[in-house]
Amino acid sequence: MPRVPGIRRAFRLALRRHADREVAEEFAFHLEMRARELEARGWAPDAARAEALRRFGDLEDARTYCRRADERRERHAMRVEWLQELRQDAAFALRTLRKTPGFTIVAILTLALGIGANTAIFSVVRGILLRPLPFAEPSRLVMVPALYDGRRSTVSPANFVDWRAQNASFTGMAALTGSSVVLTGAGDPERLVGYEVSRDFLGILGVPALLGRSVFTPEEGAWKGPHVAMLRESLWRTRFGANPRIIGATVVLDGVPSTVVGIIPDASAWPSKAQIWRPLAFDPEWLPKSRGAVYLSVVARLRPGVTLERAGADMRAISRRLEAQYPKDDTHASAGVVPLHEWIVGELRTPLLVLLGAVGFVLLIACANVANLFLVRATAREPEIAVRTALGAGRARLLRQLVTESMVLAAIGGAGGVLFALWGTRALVRLAPPSIPRLDAVHMDAAVLGFTVLVAVLTGLVFGLLPARQVARPGLASTLREGGRGARTRPGSQRARAVLVVSEVALAVMLLAGAGLLIRSFRQLVEVDPGFRTESAVSFTLDLPDSRYEAPAKQRALLHELSDRLRVIPGVRSVGASFGMPLTGQSFSLSFDVEGRPPAKPGEEPSMEVRMATPDFFPTMGIPVVRGRGFTAQDREGTRQVLLISEAAAARFFPGEDPIGKRLILGWTRDSVRLGGEIVGVVGDVRESSLAEAPEPMVYAPFDQWPIGGFTVVLRTARASDAVLGAARAAVHDIDPDLALYSMRSLDDLVASSVSQPRFYMSLLAAFAVVALALSGIGIYGVIAYLVSQRAREIGIRIALGASREHVVRMVVRQGAAMAVAGIAIGLAGALVLTRLMTSLLFGVKPSDPVTFAAVAVVLGAVALAASWIPARRAARVDPALAMRAE
Amino acid sequence: MPRTPTDLLYGTLGVLVLKTLSWQPMHGYAISSWISQRTDGALDIDDAALYKALHRLEEQGCIESEWGLSENNRRARYYQLTAHGRRQLRAESSVWRAYASAVSRVLEASA
Numbered sequence: 001m002p003r004v005p006g007i008r009r010a011f012r013l014a015l016r017r018h019a020d021r022e023v024a025e026e027f028a029f030h031l032e033m034r035a036r037e038l039e040a041r042g043w044a045p046d047a048a049r050a051e052a053l054r055r056f057g058d059l060e061d062a063r064t065y066c067r068r069a070d071e072r073r074e075r076h077a078m079r080v081e082w083l084q085e086l087r088q089d090a091a092f093a094l095r096t097l098r099k100t101p102g103f104t105i106v107a108i109l110t111l112a113l114g115i116g117a118n119t120a121i122f123s124v125v126r127g128i129l130l131r132p133l134p135f136a137e138p139s140r141l142v143m144v145p146a147l148y149d150g151r152r153s154t155v156s157p158a159n160f161v162d163w164r165a166q167n168a169s170f171t172g173m174a175a176l177t178g179s180s181v182v183l184t185g186a187g188d189p190e191r192l193v194g195y196e197v198s199r200d201f202l203g204i205l206g207v208p209a210l211l212g213r214s215v216f217t218p219e220e221g222a223w224k225g226p227h228v229a230m231l232r233e234s235l236w237r238t239r240f241g242a243n244p245r246i247i248g249a250t251v252v253l254d255g256v257p258s259t260v261v262g263i264i265p266d267a268s269a270w271p272s273k274a275q276i277w278r279p280l281a282f283d284p285e286w287l288p289k290s291r292g293a294v295y296l297s298v299v300a301r302l303r304p305g306v307t308l309e310r311a312g313a314d315m316r317a318i319s320r321r322l323e324a325q326y327p328k329d330d331t332h333a334s335a336g337v338v339p340l341h342e343w344i345v346g347e348l349r350t351p352l353l354v355l356l357g358a359v360g361f362v363l364l365i366a367c368a369n370v371a372n373l374f375l376v377r378a379t380a381r382e383p384e385i386a387v388r389t390a391l392g393a394g395r396a397r398l399l400r401q402l403v404t405e406s407m408v409l410a411a412i413g414g415a416g417g418v419l420f421a422l423w424g425t426r427a428l429v430r431l432a433p434p435s436i437p438r439l440d441a442v443h444m445d446a447a448v449l450g451f452t453v454l455v456a457v458l459t460g461l462v463f464g465l466l467p468a469r470q471v472a473r474p475g476l477a478s479t480l481r482e483g484g485r486g487a488r489t490r491p492g493s494q495r496a497r498a499v500l501v502v503s504e505v506a507l508a509v510m511l512l513a514g515a516g517l518l519i520r521s522f523r524q525l526v527e528v529d530p531g532f533r534t535e536s537a538v539s540f541t542l543d544l545p546d547s548r549y550e551a552p553a554k555q556r557a558l559l560h561e562l563s564d565r566l567r568v569i570p571g572v573r574s575v576g577a578s579f580g581m582p583l584t585g586q587s588f589s590l591s592f593d594v595e596g597r598p599p600a601k602p603g604e605e606p607s608m609e610v611r612m613a614t615p616d617f618f619p620t621m622g623i624p625v626v627r628g629r630g631f632t633a634q635d636r637e638g639t640r641q642v643l644l645i646s647e648a649a650a651a652r653f654f655p656g657e658d659p660i661g662k663r664l665i666l667g668w669t670r671d672s673v674r675l676g677g678e679i680v681g682v683v684g685d686v687r688e689s690s691l692a693e694a695p696e697p698m699v700y701a702p703f704d705q706w707p708i709g710g711f712t713v714v715l716r717t718a719r720a721s722d723a724v725l726g727a728a729r730a731a732v733h734d735i736d737p738d739l740a741l742y743s744m745r746s747l748d749d750l751v752a753s754s755v756s757q758p759r760f761y762m763s764l765l766a767a768f769a770v771v772a773l774a775l776s777g778i779g780i781y782g783v784i785a786y787l788v789s790q791r792a793r794e795i796g797i798r799i800a801l802g803a804s805r806e807h808v809v810r811m812v813v814r815q816g817a818a819m820a821v822a823g824i825a826i827g828l829a830g831a832l833v834l835t836r837l838m839t840s841l842l843f844g845v846k847p848s849d850p851v852t853f854a855a856v857a858v859v860l861g862a863v864a865l866a867a868s869w870i871p872a873r874r875a876a877r878v879d880p881a882l883a884m885r886a887e
Numbered sequence: 888m889p890r891t892p893t894d895l896l897y898g899t900l901g902v903l904v905l906k907t908l909s910w911q912p913m914h915g916y917a918i919s920s921w922i923s924q925r926t927d928g929a930l931d932i933d934d935a936a937l938y939k940a941l942h943r944l945e946e947q948g949c950i951e952s953e954w955g956l957s958e959n960n961r962r963a964r965y966y967q968l969t970a971h972g973r974r975q976l977r978a979e980s981s982v983w984r985a986y987a988s989a990v991s992r993v994l995e996a997s998a
Contacts, residue, residue, distance in 0.1 A: 057935030
């Protein structure tokens with residue numbers, strides 16, 4: 001059906017009136033024809049018209065019906081047309097883009113990289129920081145740490161019980177403590193990450209059981225109650241084949257048969273690595289004396305309407321009462337109230353936000369780059385567009401086409417970005433150190449996808465409209481009069497390009513500065529001496545179940561037998577063992593008194609980290625004995641009790657005197673004997689919880705005098721450690737097949753995993769910085785190359801008039817250098833402000849580290865020079881004759 | 888009130904219109920005259936119903952319309968069959984024929 005083009009648009013607003021008129025006209029024609037027919041058959045004119053109307057039937061109804069049908073049809077046709085035009089525009093855009101593959105590929109890659117990296121990082125940030133915890137009303141859950149002199153600490157059982165009884169702020173309060181167990185029977189013995197928890201702990205969190213229950217009964221939660229446990233869903237699936245009859249069945253934990261009462265879903269298991277939960281109970285006789293034993297974490301749920309401040313005031317008031325009542329243990333002790341979410345992810349906020357900011361910079365650079373490419377291209381296309389304008393293409397239509405073109409690019413780039421983000425998110429989760437919490441909550445989801453699409457669309461609009469504004473300006477016809485070739489660069493567009501390149505360089509400088517600081521601080525960090533030798537040594541940890549190894553004699557006997565067997569493994573040079581390892585934070589702290597000094601006031605007792613070690617532990621680890629002697633085989637049960645202290649302890653507690661020969665009494669009583677002894681030597685310091693923290697004062701006791709049901713064995717080896725580890729495992733299982741070895745790793749790995757978080761942040765930021773550097777290099781290159789091509793004739797003339805090639809190169813490079821210098825200056829100023837935000841991530845480097853800043857300036861300057869030198873060389877090779885003829 | 892063939896017509900008005908238009912493009916009045924001539928007035932179609940059918944068919948894409956000049960030089964809306972309409976006509980007439988012959992077989996069966 002022939003149609004007047006554009007008629008629909010003209011009538012769009014008057015669609016209804018138009019349809020109505022058409023129907024009326026159609027009906028009028030019909031009535032007139034009918035009346036004429038009747039007249040021809042002899043009716044009087046008036047009667048004929050009346051009869052025609054009568055025969056028509058319900059005219060108003062038909063008129064409305066037909067008008068509505070027409071309107072619907074028209075609207076549909078317009079939609080179809082709009083889609084067709086869009087498809088045409090998109091197809092046209094694709095054709096145009098295919099004609100310049102270099103531009104298209106660089107633009108798409110740039111976008112995909114920017115959008116993809118953004119989405120991946122945003123996914124991580126969302127999963128860790130933004131997604132609510134998987135509990136009921138998570139915003140009302142809080143941690144309640146003890147505060148000793150304002151420092152957060154775990155809580156003593158007696159204080160916990162008093163807190164729970166006396167507070168008016170919480171609907172529930174629960175305590176938990178780590179308590180791993182070995183699961184035996186049905187396969188290899190397996191060490192499970194376990195917790196002892198108050199009976200209603202998961203109930204307070206609002207975690208429902210998948211099967212059975214998530215709350216222990218009062219009988220189960222009582223001291224000496226029945227042995228029961230809840231298992232994590234994944235453990236139940238892998239180890240018990242997801243058997244639904246597990247509820248009520250018995251599993252063997254640390255050699256004790258225990259009844260399974262519930263299966264806890266993976267999605268809301270907490271602590272997030274927990275595999276097994278057992279009831280926490282206190283010996284009623286010991287409980288009143290437990291105020292110094294701080295080992296519980298306390299979680300609570302705020303009553304509706306109670307604010308953090310009110311709960312905090314409540315807890316402080318309770319603490320003051322306890323302080324007055326129990327001055328010996330609770331002097332200077334208080335309690336804090338911290339939202340659970342902040343407690344879990346608090347430390348990650350800064351690094352993640354820094355990464356988010358950095359990746360945002362990358363996206364900005366990417367957009368600037370693409371906008372730049374578009375500007376260059378738009379100028380190059382001025383003649384084409386001028387011709388099309390002259391041929392009658394409307395401004396709106398041209399604008400629309402340009403926007404379509406950039407939207408098509410953004411769509412392809414965005415799609416590439418989604419793929420890249422999918423891959424990147426997975427890679428991030430895989431590469432991220434396991435110590436980052438809530439990694440299991442990280443995945444690409446609808447919201448993140450929406451974010452990507454939004455970024456893609458905004459990007460498309462931003463860089464689509466910039467050149468469109470320039471191109472779709474009236475007055476383009478003058479371009480035509482210039483012969484349609486060699487459009488002159490206008491000062492406006494040149495300034496726009498320069499601004500883009502300068503901001504790109506500035507952003508890249510800030511990123512590089514951030515990355516440089518992290519790299520420098522990481523290098524400082526790994527050069528810190530951990531206090532022991534890491535090469536060719538391996539370690540593994542054993543937990544001895546109380547059910548069979550409660551007697552100290554058995555613990556001693558096991559370690560002796562094991563050491564003897566391990567020592568004879570080929571390749572093993574020496575074997576040591578200790579309770580807890582450096583860099584893991586697995587030591588505990590005890591207060592102490594020095595014999596002969598007046599006892600310290602309550603709440604002001606000095607304290608040290610305590611470790612039980614075998615004599616060979618020190619040579620095996622490579623920890624030197626600085627003064628006095630180390631432990632020997634003679635320091636065993638029944639001989640004089642001896643201790644070693646670290647240099648830091650000697651410096652802090654015995655300044656200016658010789659600690660050797662002094663006697664310490666430690667705040668730990670076992671079998672009514674207080675741990676203590678005479679200091680016989682001073683050993684080197686080791687870094688306890690991380691390389692970044694100064695060594696803590698430390699005291700060592702001989703394992704044989706103070707045996708304990710769990711220790712880490714260290715093997716110093718002469719050859720590859722894998723074979724040794726296999727033999728070590730066999731040796732353990734020869735002695736007791738039900739013992740589980742865990743944390744098997746080399747000491748190198750121990751150090752590496754202690755710095756895995758800074759390494760992760762550094763690698764990511766460095767990757768972003770490299771991308772930024774490459775992108776800004778491309779940006780400078782693009783602009784200079786374009787300028788050179790525009791000035792080919794001028795350069796040709798200069799050469800023809802005798803300008804040397806070096807002169808031409810210098811002239812061109814100077815343009816690039818000017819932009820780079822401006823960008824570097826702005827970037828360094830910005831970096832000075834921004835790097836202060838990452839102070840907490842730095843170690844041994846100031847946020848305004850001049851070395852880093854200088855290096856950044858040099859690197860970017862070099863890249864800028866190289867990026868302008870390549871097109872400059874090309875310019876200098878211009879054949880004057882050719883250049884002029886080309887015009 | 889005795890039922891007339893017209894009552895039965897509504898369901899099949901569409902197929903009649905399509906059939907009529909299969910000869911040549913026509914305006915509404917011509918279609919109406921053509922059908923009543925063919926049936927000797929046995930099917931006296933309500934004009935309102937006819938126009939509703941026409942606009943419905945156009946919305947469905949079976950026919951399309953265009954303004955043209957009538958035999959007496961008046962502006963008239965002409966309808967013509969589309970390819971889709973032609974297919975629709977074939978499909979519906981075979982259904983209709985099968986239906987009609989089934990009904991007549993039943994009615995003419997001697998008991």
